[in-house]
Amino acid sequence: MKPVRWISTPREIDVFGTSHDGGYSHDAVVYALKDCGYRHIDTAKRYGCERYIAQAVKASGVPRQEVFLATKCWPTDYGATTTREAFSGSCQRLAVDYLDMYLLHWPEVSSGVKDKKKLLQETWRTLEVLLDEERVKAIGVSNFLERHLEIILEECSVTPHVNQCEFHPFNNPKMLRQFCADRNIQFEGYSPLAKGLALRDPGVVAIAEAHGRSPAQVLVRWSVQSNVPSIPKSTKLECVRANSQVYDFILTQEEMMTLNSMTQTLTCVDRNSMQMKIDNPLPDGYKLKLVKPPPEP
Template identity: 40%
Template sequence: MDLQTRIPICNGTSIPCVGFGTWKTPNDEAAASVAEALRVGYRHIDTATAYGNEAGVGKAIAESGIPREEIFLTSKLWNPHQGYQSTLDAFERSLEKLQTDYLDLYLIHWPHDRKYFDNWEEKNIETWRAFEKLYHDGRIKAIGISNFRPRHLENLFNNCEIKPMVDQIEIHPGMAQDDMLAYCREHDMVVEGWSPMATGRIFSVPEVQELAAKYNRTVAQVVLRWHVQRGVIPLPKSVTPSRIAENSRIFDFELEPQDMARISALTDCGWSGLNPDNLVY
């Protein structure tokens, strides 16, 4: 395996096994960090309308000299833009900022939920129908969702023509998401993990520090390797060139089964605090 090894998606396409995340990275820094990630060998770039950096990401890709078809590019629909026509309009704005005429993957960033809308089921379905249209029109290679829980997914499953192909959720030691992983696999969805370093708190966890010393690796490399061996696509982010390169060097070692289990059993390693029940936008 290497950075460009691809994991099959149920529709016959595939996605590189590690992505480069850009959450909370401003436009200029996103342009520089994505350029460096592409130089190092990443070919899977993840952004979102809500990140406010699609223009920076698009600039880096356009100036990289790498053929567009070699790069797997993901963006996400922000919740205030949900609805059929508003989704189509938001998609066009994203393409313009990203300087591309298609996306490899488009995700609904967060589900609408009963906390915000009495008709949340209908809103999610309207949005998904727009996703299906864009997919049928060849504007998106794969469609999926982010941060959806089973109750949100069952609503889509019962009302869709095309099932979601990917679910991007928060995954890291202390938040292994075993039940959600099993659920997604049961429904043929590839799982991506955002915030793989537990928003930075994983670096102070003694058990992971011990394993890093055992394998003569960094904490980040051990954690990313744990993701990959579980079949989860991690989305590490950094704006530091040395760390961007460091996070890519995870394919020349393997965690032993007992160490995988030890990491998976960890608790209280950090959590973003974000979920569909308390999201503010």
């Protein structure tokens, strides 16, 4: 497996997440890069904010080679030719000639596809070619369960470097994480705060009070100590900074056990609705709200 420079430890590089849920703030991305030391920006074609991220990276003044840009291929773009076109489109919108990481966004494909397994494997081979051509430095998947990963592993020349999934104390897929670890696939977690729903949990609040920290910092710290790179997202500058200030305190073994034993009852992303969204596509970024748009050129 080809090495990926950011994966060695979860604290090596802070990740700033973007999506079409909750809005996009130009100032938050610039602040994260320029003032808080974030260097990994996670996005997706589907979110509709790639071109705004390009403007934010430029405005931050941080050199391109210091920024780890990751984006994703939407299932309606799966296929040898269409995946390459989608990749090139993302590069164009991000104003780059290479990507640091490119992921398959979901394992589901259009219902009209006769051989879904073949399409996934063909699409993965396209990512392998892009990797071989040095147009991307790391390739991976998102929201893949064990059975989906098996399809890729059955035919792949390059094992997925990353599997990015929902991850917080109330949705902690331990068996999937172990499956990935056994195959040298880095498990990466999005929605570490469960879209804010985990912040009010009494157990989380009690741990936060014991450390003089915010519940959000406790949740991000839990991800760090679980060896899972975390992708927090916020449009508020104070939260952007706070989410990166989690390396000067340690959760006790008892606190980790408390968080690890939370009831698994909270899912932010409805996997069952994804097929309908793929079969009845709306425009990329259809939900995007510009909380703070970039300034007019």
